[in-house]
Amino acid sequence: MEFTFTSKQEMLRKAAREFAEREVAPRVQEMDETGEVPMDLVKKMFDLGFGGLLIPQEYGGSGMGHVARMIVIEEISRISPPLGFTLQIVHLGQAPVIYFGSEEQKRKWLPELAKGALIASSAVTEPTGGSDVLGIQTTARKEGDEWVISGRKCFITNAHFSNIHGVLAKTGDREFSYFMVEADRPGVKLGRKEDKFGLRGCVTGEIAFDEVRVPEENLVGSPGKGLRVALASISNVGRPGVAAVALGILRRCLEEAAKYAKERKLYGKPISDLQAIQWKLTDIYMDYQTSWLLVYYAAWLRDQNIRVDAENAMCKLWATEAAVRAAKLLTEVFGAYGVLREYVPQRLLRDAQVLIPSAGTSDIMRVVMARKALEFSP
Template identity: 65%
Template sequence: MEFKLTPEQEMLRDTAREFAEKEVEPRVEEIEKTRKIPEDLIKRLFELGFGGIIIPEEYEGSAAGHLARAIILEEIAYSCPALAFTLQIVHLGQAPLIFHGTKEQKEKWLPDLAKGKLIASCAVTEPTGGSDVMGIKTFAKKENNEYVITGRKCFITNVHLANIHGVLAKSGEDPRHMTFFMIEGDRPGVKPGREENKVGLHGCNTGELILDNVRVPVENVIGVEGKGLRVALTAITNVGRMGVAATGVGIIRRCLDEAVKFANQRVLYGQPISRLQAIQWLISDIYLRYETARLLLHRAAWMIDQGIRADAEVGMVKLTATEGAAECASKLSSILGAYGIMEEYAAQRLLRDAYSLIPAAGTNEIMRIVISRKAFERAT
């Protein structure tokens, strides 16, 4: 068993780390205040090739893979979870095409998605809830060679940034008859709606997508008509949940470094508080969470790269990394005392960012259901 990254992955990690340290970290305060990620930073993500990391080379991506993606997202999340989350949803928007698109569809859209000329959202959740996917109300009615789609999606990341949207819609009488579409943003009737104000991940855009009698040709159907749920879930599981998890792992590592730094500097009772066992226990808990989440992340990413089904493993890391991030940010805050709630310190932002990850790409209760499914399957 090999626990070492390949030299390529190490260089990718170092490059992402340097990008985060030099180009992202100095902008975090501005992003927090304006609640907007500057356009030039989004552009840089594509210039460096981070935007096309899971797109095959024949479509102008780099096909670096899901483990490489996880490593890069962790590095960016260490400095700015909101930017990492934005990037991870860029990948999620591409995923339905990568996993289920036809050659023609890939040729049509993937090169522009790799370069950032196109940014796709992935719109599944509706006001009726995200966990109950069958309960969605958006309907696609077939008329000759077109579908007419009407509905309202909510909590859609990057929706105001995107110029093409992946949309899951009901398409038949059977509640399971759903179809997945790519819908260009300039089609009449497509309109991003309200922009949400989240408690964390400031700058990462979330909002509504309104579809009002949008006419879409059958060529825009991704995968098989009526089997759209599979298209959406493959993308959400392998890319969306993994991206949430990688962002969580980045937050946990930042918590660890901030905790160690503060504990070494803060003097109480005539000594640094790092000498106090109570503080050491908190720090070891954070370190343990980091290693656990990172190993689960790398294992699940490796499985996806190998083409092994990893629903439960992805569920495990999504759960561990997001609950871990919230727990570790809370512990960091405890170590910092009153400084933990001051805006000058990263702890409060990390806590808000961590909480914002928890419901993303499926609640952790859904993750437990997915994990338990495998637990029962494996029983002899």
């Protein structure tokens, strides 16, 4: 069992860290204050190849896989969780085409998705159905050789700058299909941008579809099999992506806590000498190391084409809840400074909290894991 990265993966980590520290770090405060996505940084991520990590080489990507993806998202999220989250949704939007698209669809869309000429959202959640996917109300009806889509999606990350949307729609009684819908089609309308208290600089909003017509060739997978397309993409790409963002937050919490504890002096000595502070640091350290093992193990399994629904749920639940715990401990290490906006702890805590419901709540993750746990019955 190997616990080290390849030389190519280490080079990728170095590139991601240099980009994050040199180009992203100076923009973090601005992103948090304005809530706006810095599109020049999004473009730079594509230029560096970060947008095409899951796309096979024959379609214009690098095909470096899931472990490589975790590396990049962790490094970027260590500096800016919102930008890391933006990137992970870029990958999620590509996933239905990568794993379920026809050869014609792959050749049409993947090269454009790899270089960022196309950016896809994943438009599944609705006011009536998030974790309860069967509750969605968006419909698609067949008229000749076209599908006509009507409905409203909410909490869609990257909605306001994506130029193609992956849409799950109801096509029959308990039947759903998945469509790629170009953003410039008549009837596609952007709604409100949500004003989140965390992950600011990562846009989340609404998309409305008013009798939007798409051709048959925009259907991804078989008619009536859209749930499999959407849920497999969320499980194998969305949940691990959220976990990798949490991993970046955990690493930053550990670094900031250790640095501050060594520099801050009370009673004539660094607070790192105080056992109470040491215990907080060890709790952060344990949560980071545990999350790291869960996240990269699940990614390694996916790169071996092994089904890992439970492992994906486990790493997502543990890493996100651990990030909240660690950020709270970090604010305690900083004391009163931890709640000031000019210091990093409060921002990390706000960002971490937003990850809990993303790609399925912790309760839903436990439901997924329970199915696996019951298989251990002798």
